[in-house]
Amino acid sequence: MTVATSALIDHMHDDVTERLRSDIVLGALRPGEWLRQIDLQDRYNCTRSAARTALATLASAHIVEHTPNRGFRVVQPSVEARSEITDVRLMLELPAAVEIVTNASAADIADIRVAADAFDAGVDVLSVQKMRSLNHRFHRALIAPLQNTTLASLIHELRERDLPGDWSNWTTTSKVRQSSRDHLDMADAIEAGDAHALQVIIKAHLTRWQTTEVD
Amino acid sequence: MTVATSALIDHMHDDVTERLRSDIVLGALRPGEWLRQIDLQDRYNCTRSAARTALATLASAHIVEHTPNRGFRVVQPSVEARSEITDVRLMLELPAAVEIVTNASAADIADIRVAADAFDAGVDVLSVQKMRSLNHRFHRALIAPLQNTTLASLIHELRERDLPGDWSNWTTTSKVRQSSRDHLDMADAIEAGDAHALQVIIKAHLTRWQTTEVD
DNA sequence: GGCGCTAAAATTGGCGCCAATTTTAGGCAT
DNA sequence: ATGCCTAAAATTGGCGCCAATTTTAGCGCC
Known part of the structure; x- marks a missing residue:
């Protein structure tokens, strides 16, 4: 048995968890969709117990929801939620x-800029899933300068809880383009050291789905 | 089989999880302590698999930490954490x-007052564990007026993550008495509708451990 | 007496089995 | 044809078994 195979087996459960998480937050598995253990076993080529631990873990993270004797499904957060x-x-x-503007190094800023540019270049070109992946990368780069790792991971977790309800933001190109503008503006604000401007953009970015929900 | 017994069996796993969680946040199980599955099986009179799911769940909640092939132990947050x-x-x-002051009904305020008084009456009288339980009750009453249930449960979860490191706050009676004064002050501020005063008290309450760490 | 090595015991972690529940399919009466 | 009741299939959930790893105990050696 090779080292690579051994490593895969050693972390099989965690690996399945992360693949399932990725499939959900990137939208490959739709909100409300039932996640039958046998399907996951097939999809990820794993044992049923690996699928079960993955589902239990993601249920704790509020990414899937559990109904006793019925199974698990991808969360479908209501407008209120x-x-x-x-x-x-x-x-x-x-x-x-404020922390991001204060702590961001030149390398951090460069990473954010690269991620924002990559996202912007993908609008109109890449698939929704690829764009969501690039979006993910941008937000990762954005919070990377945070010293408070507890805060960083909490921000990340809340974002993932919100993502399954985020469908409508990817249905029209104009919305994706608006997101891209936000990203570029954020990069500008950070580079300019303007914390207040960054706050204004983030607030607009996070609340836009509430103002433009009616298509 | 009685209905009560059936209900206990039906929710055995969840029940064990909550009992273990309670034992940890109330300090019956000490920070850093190893939680062997066979011990939990004995303590809670449950199967090993119930103990395992409880440990996995609490690990997701950052209340216990997992080391592969070593097991689980109660978290022992560092000063930095x-x-x-x-x-x-x-x-x-x-x-x-602000939300609490805005939304608290007369009944909410009464509950908070009762909890604060009960805690105050227990200082110098009750055991540490009983006091921690009353403290828990007070904080439950305090966040009860929140409409945003996501916010309420997140506040609750973060409090539980912090509790295992909270030992020194219960070692001396003077600290417990100071906490009680904080609680009474909070009740006063809420009853007076003074959101800013409540914020000041909460900030002092949450950060006091940093200023008085050296006994 | 202390240190290191080896064998036994203890503990964890993954997997499969089986009972319980839910879902689906089929037949029957209206 | 439609609705309902029953039987079969599918799915979940809990439990125990066994391999892998870690910890402990015992023993020889320096």
């Missing part, structure tokens, strides 16, 4: 914006 | 204070 999450995200990300 | 948690709690609980 999304509003609650948005309020909490603002409480965390607006203070975080 | 506690500072991070405190910063995040302030980001959530200071805005929450």
Whole structure:
């Protein structure tokens, strides 16, 4: 048995968890969709117990929801639930914006810029899933300068809880383009050291789904 | 089989999880302590698989930590980790204070007052564990007026993550008495409708451990 | 007496089995 | 044809078994 195979087996359960998480937050598995253990076993070529631990873990993270004797399904946050999450995200990300501007090194800023440019270049070109992946990368780069790792991971977790309800933001190109503008503006604000401007952009970015929900 | 017994069996796993969680946050199981599955099986009179799911769930909640092939132990947050948690709690609980003052009904205020009084009456009289339980009750009553349930449960979860590192706050009676004064002051501020005063008290309450760590 | 090595015991972690529940399919009466 | 009742299939959830790893105990050696 090769080392690579051994490593895969050693972390099989965690690996399945992360692949399932990725498939959900990137939208490959739709909100409300039932996640039968046998299907996951097939999809990820794993044992049923690996699928079960993955589902249990993601249920703890509020990414899937559990119904006893029925199984697990991808969460489908209501408008009310999304509003609650948005309020909490603002409480965390607006203070975080100050930290980001304060702590961001030149390398951090460069990473953010690269991620924002990559996203912008993909609008109209790449698939929704690829764009969501690039979006993910941008937000990763954005919070990377945070020293408070507890804050960083909490911001990340709340974002993932919100994502399954985020469908409508990817249905029209104009919305994706608006997101891209936000990203570029954020990069500008950070580079300019303007914490307040960054806060304004983040607030607009997080609350836009509430103002433009009616297509 | 009686209905009560059936209900216990039906929710055995969840029940064990909550009992273990309670034992940890109330300090019956000490920070850093190893939690062997066979011990939990004995303590809670449950199967090993119930103990395993409880441990996995609490690991997701950052209340216990997992080391592969070694097992689980009660988290023992470092001073740095506690500072991070405190910063995040302030980001959530200071805005929450405004909501609490705004939304608290007369019944909510009465509950908070009762909980604060019960805690105050217990200082010098009750065991540490009983006092921690009353403290828990007070904080439950305090966040009950929050409409945003996502915010409420997140505040609760962060508090639980912090509790295992909270030992020194219960070693001396003077610290417990200071906490009680804080609780009574909070009740006063809420009853007076003074959101800013409540924020000041909460901030002092959450950060006091940093200023008085040296006994 | 202390240190290191080896064998036994203890513990964890993954997997498969089986009972319980839910879902689906089929037949029957209206 | 439609709705309902029953039987079969599918799915979940809990439990125990066994391999892998870690910890402990015992023993020889320096």
